[in-house]
Amino acid sequence: MNKKNPAWAFFASVKLALFTLFVLAVTSIIGTVIPQKEPASVYAEKYGANMAQLIDVLDIADMYASWWFLALLGLLSANLIICSIDRFPGVWKQIKADNLSTPVDRIRKMGRRESWQVEGSINDTATRLAADLGSKGWNPEQLEKDGGILLFGQKGAWSRTGVYIVHLSILVIFVGAIFGSLLGFKGGAMIAETKQVDSIHTFDTQESIDLGFTVRCDSFGIEFYPNGMPKDYRSVLTVLENGKEIQTTPIEVNEPLTYKGITFYQSSYQGYSDFLVKLTSEKSGAEKTFIVPYQQKTLWAEENIKFAVAQARAAGQTVSAMKILFSVGDNEPTSFWLDAGGTATLEGEAGNYLLHGKQLYATGLQVAKDPGVWIVYFGCTMMLLGLCVAFFMSHRRIWLFIEDDNGASNILLAGSANKNRTGFEKSFEVLKQDLQQS
Amino acid sequence: MDSSQLLGITTFTYLFSTILYAVIFIFRAKKLGTATTIFTLVAFLIQTAGLALRWQESYQMGIGHAPLTNMYESVVFFAWTIILIYLLIEWKFKTKIIGAFAVPFAFLAMAYASNSGINTEINPLIPALQSNWLIAHVVTCFIGYAAFAIAAGLGFMYLIKNMSASRQTTDDSTLIGSLPSLKVIDDITHKTMVFGFLWLSLGIISGAVWANSAWGTYWSWDPKETWSLITWFIYAITLHARYTRGWGGVRIAWLSIVGFVSVIFTYYGVNFLLSGLHSYGSS
Numbered sequence: 001m002n003k004k005n006p007a008w009a010f011f012a013s014v015k016l017a018l019f020t021l022f023v024l025a026v027t028s029i030i031g032t033v034i035p036q037k038e039p040a041s042v043y044a045e046k047y048g049a050n051m052a053q054l055i056d057v058l059d060i061a062d063m064y065a066s067w068w069f070l071a072l073l074g075l076l077s078a079n080l081i082i083c084s085i086d087r088f089p090g091v092w093k094q095i096k097a098d099n100l101s102t103p104v105d106r107i108r109k110m111g112r113r114e115s116w117q118v119e120g121s122i123n124d125t126a127t128r129l130a131a132d133l134g135s136k137g138w139n140p141e142q143l144e145k146d147g148g149i150l151l152f153g154q155k156g157a158w159s160r161t162g163v164y165i166v167h168l169s170i171l172v173i174f175v176g177a178i179f180g181s182l183l184g185f186k187g188g189a190m191i192a193e194t195k196q197v198d199s200i201h202t203f204d205t206q207e208s209i210d211l212g213f214t215v216r217c218d219s220f221g222i223e224f225y226p227n228g229m230p231k232d233y234r235s236v237l238t239v240l241e242n243g244k245e246i247q248t249t250p251i252e253v254n255e256p257l258t259y260k261g262i263t264f265y266q267s268s269y270q271g272y273s274d275f276l277v278k279l280t281s282e283k284s285g286a287e288k289t290f291i292v293p294y295q296q297k298t299l300w301a302e303e304n305i306k307f308a309v310a311q312a313r314a315a316g317q318t319v320s321a322m323k324i325l326f327s328v329g330d331n332e333p334t335s336f337w338l339d340a341g342g343t344a345t346l347e348g349e350a351g352n353y354l355l356h357g358k359q360l361y362a363t364g365l366q367v368a369k370d371p372g373v374w375i376v377y378f379g380c381t382m383m384l385l386g387l388c389v390a391f392f393m394s395h396r397r398i399w400l401f402i403e404d405d406n407g408a409s410n411i412l413l414a415g416s417a418n419k420n421r422t423g424f425e426k427s428f429e430v431l432k433q434d435l436q437q438s
Numbered sequence: 439m440d441s442s443q444l445l446g447i448t449t450f451t452y453l454f455s456t457i458l459y460a461v462i463f464i465f466r467a468k469k470l471g472t473a474t475t476i477f478t479l480v481a482f483l484i485q486t487a488g489l490a491l492r493w494q495e496s497y498q499m500g501i502g503h504a505p506l507t508n509m510y511e512s513v514v515f516f517a518w519t520i521i522l523i524y525l526l527i528e529w530k531f532k533t534k535i536i537g538a539f540a541v542p543f544a545f546l547a548m549a550y551a552s553n554s555g556i557n558t559e560i561n562p563l564i565p566a567l568q569s570n571w572l573i574a575h576v577v578t579c580f581i582g583y584a585a586f587a588i589a590a591g592l593g594f595m596y597l598i599k600n601m602s603a604s605r606q607t608t609d610d611s612t613l614i615g616s617l618p619s620l621k622v623i624d625d626i627t628h629k630t631m632v633f634g635f636l637w638l639s640l641g642i643i644s645g646a647v648w649a650n651s652a653w654g655t656y657w658s659w660d661p662k663e664t665w666s667l668i669t670w671f672i673y674a675i676t677l678h679a680r681y682t683r684g685w686g687g688v689r690i691a692w693l694s695i696v697g698f699v700s701v702i703f704t705y706y707g708v709n710f711l712l713s714g715l716h717s718y719g720s721s
Contacts, residue, residue: 017678021678
């Protein structure tokens with residue numbers, strides 16, 4: 001680590017940091033103006049053939065994952081690492097410095113200083129002032145030198161590490177992001193009600209990923225506010241392993257299901273023109289769920305029931321009511337309107353039947369596994385702590401030199417702070433007055 | 439009395455407050471100082487009551503949620519945080535001149551909220567916004583935005599003072615002379631930016647955590663996210679230039695204004711000019 005090495009000096013410089021941050025800020029704008037991840041034809045149509053070629057070469061269509069943008073982030077990381085390695089030893093020295101070895105001549109020249117005289121020997125005075133400083137949290141050290149007694153106390157020496165904690169936190173966030181993208185995946189699945197999947201497709205490569213378990217969509221429903229805005233998208237999911245039901249959990253936006261490190265988020269839905277009809281015999285307790293295409297007669301052979309959805313009322317893609325035809329055995333079919341999601345009781349020869357009918361939906365799930373997310377959150381916490389330390393805490397040092405003056409004690413108080421000097425000036429003044437009055 | 443009346447009154451009280459601070463500055467009417475502060479505080483309390491009432495009204499409508507969910511509500515809240523932070527600065531730094539450069543932002547925000555024709559109704563929350571992260575995310579972001587607004591006002595103040603012949607004076611004999619010394623303006627600008635930077639960081643992080651719990655991605659480079667990061671970069675550059683390269687004065691004053699332009703674009707421009715996931719604010 002030769003500090004004269006020009007390459008080292010380049011990577012350790014703040015100029016490079018300012019340059020990299022500036023270039024990152026400016027180039028980041030591109031991806032907010034040019035739509036991302038569109039097919040090549042879209043760019044050719046929108047911007048012309050030449051621009052489309054440039055977009056292709058520079059990978060603008062996915063610029064935040066492009067070679068040059070990642071290279072900029074790499075440059076920022078290199079800069080952060082080398083700058084920190086370059087500067088940290090000096091900071092460490094400041095934290096661990098033996099401040100009692102500070103020459104008295106230098107203390108006499110410090111910017112913040114005051115001197116006064118008190119009665120009594122220097123030993124008595126030193127003991128008294130040391131106790132005073134101790135009670136104010138300065139933890140004074142003491143040394144006899146140059147014919148007098150030197151007291152030194154400091155606060156917030158560790159605050160000098162604040163800025164390095166922030167730098168490190170950015171690297172931790174990057175590590176978490178890389179970890180997550182190498183070991184995790186982001187994908188989606190569209191599961192129709194009553195159906196199940198044991199794999200999903202990733203968004204970027206459309207690769208199929210085996211979940212290691214099965215997820216079934218038991219039901220999906222939408223609720224609306226009176227003004228027509230969507231209120232709730234809700235799916236009930238069941239996790240199965242080896243055909244055995246493990247857990248059944250309702251999910252909605254902002255309340256996902258996590259199982260074995262894989263999280264399922266409610267993200268979209270699709271309405272079908274088929275219907276989901278559940279029939280229950282009150283007498284025998286027998287129950288069966290059918291997926292019924294529109295206007296197609298369906299048979300429940302065991303109970304000798306025939307039924308169909310003959311008509312439907314819909315607003316857009318959403319069915320609000322359906323007309324059901326229902327017959328048991330060879331009887332005349334009854335027909336009636338049923339609100340979507342409603343249940344009707346129907347009389348049969350051998351007892352009543354319950355009929356529950358609704359439009360068939362598929363739930364659109366976003367499926368993600370990101371083992372790096374906790375590293376990222378740890379980095380974020382570090383950053384906030386580091387920022388607070390770097391901005392609001394300072395390393396404050398005070399020296400008291402006590403000299404004999406014909407049996408009385410001459411006291412010299414001096415101090416310095418590495419940040420917030422106006423604040424230090426005030427507290428120095430208060431300290432001086434307290435010590436003078438003690 | 440309903441919340442829209444109280445918030446309507448707020449627009450006028452902030453206008454009057456702006457005029458009072460301008461009078462203090464232009465006519466060096468120091469005697470008005472205490473009255474102006476009290477008036478502004480009362481205006482702030484009226485707005486606070488307006489926001490609280492709007493919150494309560496949403497519960498009466500059966501769709502209870504914090505009043506932080508669309509462009510109108512966010513602009514009103516922006517004005518609220520500007521006044522809150524301004525009053526704290528006035529109290530901490532014991533100067534009322536900054537009011538003439540900070541309070542107008544709150545008035546402009548309220549005037550925009552009431553007169554631009556944006557939807558002022560209380561609407562129910564769409565599923566994506568039904569989260570406890572909503573309040574944490576919006577509040578942290580807007581404290582940051584408001585601090586940056588005031589920092590820009592201070593930067594503007596610095597540039598005016600610096601251009602004038604009486605840039606070195608701090609007496610009341612001239613208009614510009616009555617402004618705090620360049621060193622003091624520079625110091626307060628810097629401290630306000632530092633404060634804003636911390637809250638912007640919190641805002642971005644809370645947004646990332648929320649996005650992860652709603653969509654499974656803490657960062658997706660959507661235009662709003664990207665612009666908040668661009669803003670973060672600009673202030674990071676400013677702070678580094680100051681700490682390590684000793685930048686101050688005019689350069690920092692200009693950067694405080696550039697930074698605020700980026701804030702406004704992040705907040706407002708993205709919603710109306712670009713498309714993305716984060717489109718709740720534009721309705």
